Amino acid sequence: MSRSRTNLGTGELLVELRRDLSVPLHQQLESGIRDRIRQGLLRAGAVMPATRALATDLGLSRGVVVEAYQQLVAEGYLVSRTGGYTQVAPAAAGIQVEQKSAAATGEPPRIDFKYSKPDVSQFPRAAWLRSIRKVLNETPNRSLAYLDGRGTAELREALADYLNRVRGTSARPENMLICNGFAQGSRLLLQVLAAAGYRRLAVEDPSDNEVRDVATKAGLETVGVPVLETGLEVEALERSGADVVLVTAAHQFPTGAVASARTRAGLVAWATKHDVLVIEDDYDAEYRYDREPIGAIQGLAPESVVYAGTASKTLAPGLRLGWLILPSRLVEPMSTAKVLDDRGSPVFDQLTFADFVARGEFDRHLRRMRPRYRRLRDTLVGRLTERVPDLVPIGVSAGLHVMTWLPPDLTEAAVTNAALERGLGVYGLAPYWVEKAGPEGLVFGYGNLTEPAIVEGIDLLADALGSLRRQ
Template structure:
């Protein structure tokens, strides 16, 4: 039986809305049956444990067990001893894989190798539920009013202490601002810099493409700066005319490089000479596998570096919880901008995260997640070797993705398109180049939202695709 390996459970696809006169069991059976027929639940995909799905839907476990048994009897599901229920190989989607104009659509996603996606199925639901209910119970009346624009004082204290302890950030509650993820944090920074007269922000190339769009949207000009095996090429930064540089020093995206110590010193020296800010995106600094992660750059020069982080990789992107630690002179302007943007981040979610951090649940979850991603990275290395895939993984072992150099002349863009027709989702490095015209000689492979067995099956399929079409 094929194993999709994806860890996105059907609880993300099934919405159970009680209907008068319709038994809950019938509603759940129908919803799951329809999801399998439509291909939203792929052949070989594992369903959540009955206890987990029952808790998520607010129904009895017995009801979920009965539904799984019924759909197993009908052939939609199959049971594996000790590992729960899986979508059957016999349960194929109906012939709906065509667009409204009759052209063929891509098949359903079987193997999720997209970079930057954490393990969505391992979001700590029970711990988050307990933390959220505790936050709700303990919230005073004032907590239910309009949020503090800079973030709730308790979360700012908890985040500042956590960042000091784990990432070496020189943070205080007064210099820590809570925002709706990295994207809002960068937007606030860019708007604040633009209002203060800034014009240009340097960006790593390659890097995430939406960062350049955020910079432009704020009225600033993005300037691509190359990256090599030692990280950002600091000597490529102009001595004048650049107001800030955005960098990922702990684990560059997507190359996986770590900013070398001599480059760190040179970058801070450049910032001092140019009168510029360094914007440090520490998007997955907790997930270094071969050694302790390098400390944050901000700790070396807190008056020259703005530190940005979020829960998007540690917990889930859906939470939209992030933070930035800024020099004191920026705090007032950033807080005013945050107020004008959304009047503050949802207080109960902030208090729930505070509970998780202060109780130690957040640290425990990160330790478990680090071990899981380490095993998945190792599974990818083993699968590339086992199936003789002409790839060489580069960058430090960290995070939820890696750059993979194509060997033998394969074109990355064409390979990504061919893989998509087999249900494999991954990226070519050209998606992340800001300067056009770069050759597509690498893939960016994510291993966060897929099981080790799924990784092995995906690499076997990729090897077949590459064998079938010789290099150009």
């Protein structure tokens, strides 16, 4: 791609010159430009102002600017190009990277196993564009006015049909609410529950820590309940004194446990017996590889369960599209809370997604992505088995991540630091424990990686572990 030469060619350059010093002006100019390149403020390839324009801007003779440029060209900081313009030399990029590394500025890892990153490069742009065009051509003017706090009827109807068919929910469009992702939906829900008198939120231990922070701000106490291989321990939930529980039953984060039929029935029994509430975060249930689909708990007890879904893992986080299926008693307060918060999610986004779902494009996209993610999962599990066999993956049957426990001779801090030194991002369980620190382990997200990157990443991890053990 050609680079524009007009961005600085006749523009300005901020360099401080002191005419009361004995240092020659050309040397001050050289030093000022050199320092800005070293600091990364003038990046490699940036076009410098023309000598005549810069001389005029700084009140210098053109010869002073020419002399400064020539010296910096000789030192390798600048390069003269055919056509009479000057750029920051490509070699200067190495200087900048070295400075950043030495300053430990937190450059992202070259290969990153961070969770919650789907492959957004596979977003179905052509199908989405067809829906956008249809919506722009056919949406009546009245739909552009302020919305019902629950969101457009078209999207609520399309999602209710889809979720009832695919996830086994018992959704009615009038009981659904469209929100800006799970983040907004959970925040509004916890605020509404706190205002209604709920006091204690039980969460899976371990679990994502973001919701706990939101609960605290809403005025709710949080308590951790252990996660077993069969899902959340219902007996411990009974002892917790909680009046609302948040679960990721279809594929627990981060352990990957799937709630058994007994656990699911136990959650429903707990909610109906005590007249309390289950929040079911169904964040990545569409991606399953080695097991039959598990229906949503909401379908078993619609008036005792809030179902939360999102397009963040299935399409793209940047869409900020999420949805809640609410018990009847929460529809009005949640609708009011949504209106007060932002007056409603953007109408064109909702209508586009509604058409996308109704035309079957959502189903087609998921059918295309499942084998792609499965290949990535298989590559990760296979390479772990081959190179680091004492890291045994669990929770591999669904979703976009796997977890491994660490052997006793390794710690999360040592492993993650050693990996980062090699340009590899791996992440421990420490942030996810609720009541107290539990066994140490690693979480591997693989959704946005390629198969070669996964292979190289696990090879780097094996090298890091070998180095730690030799020490």
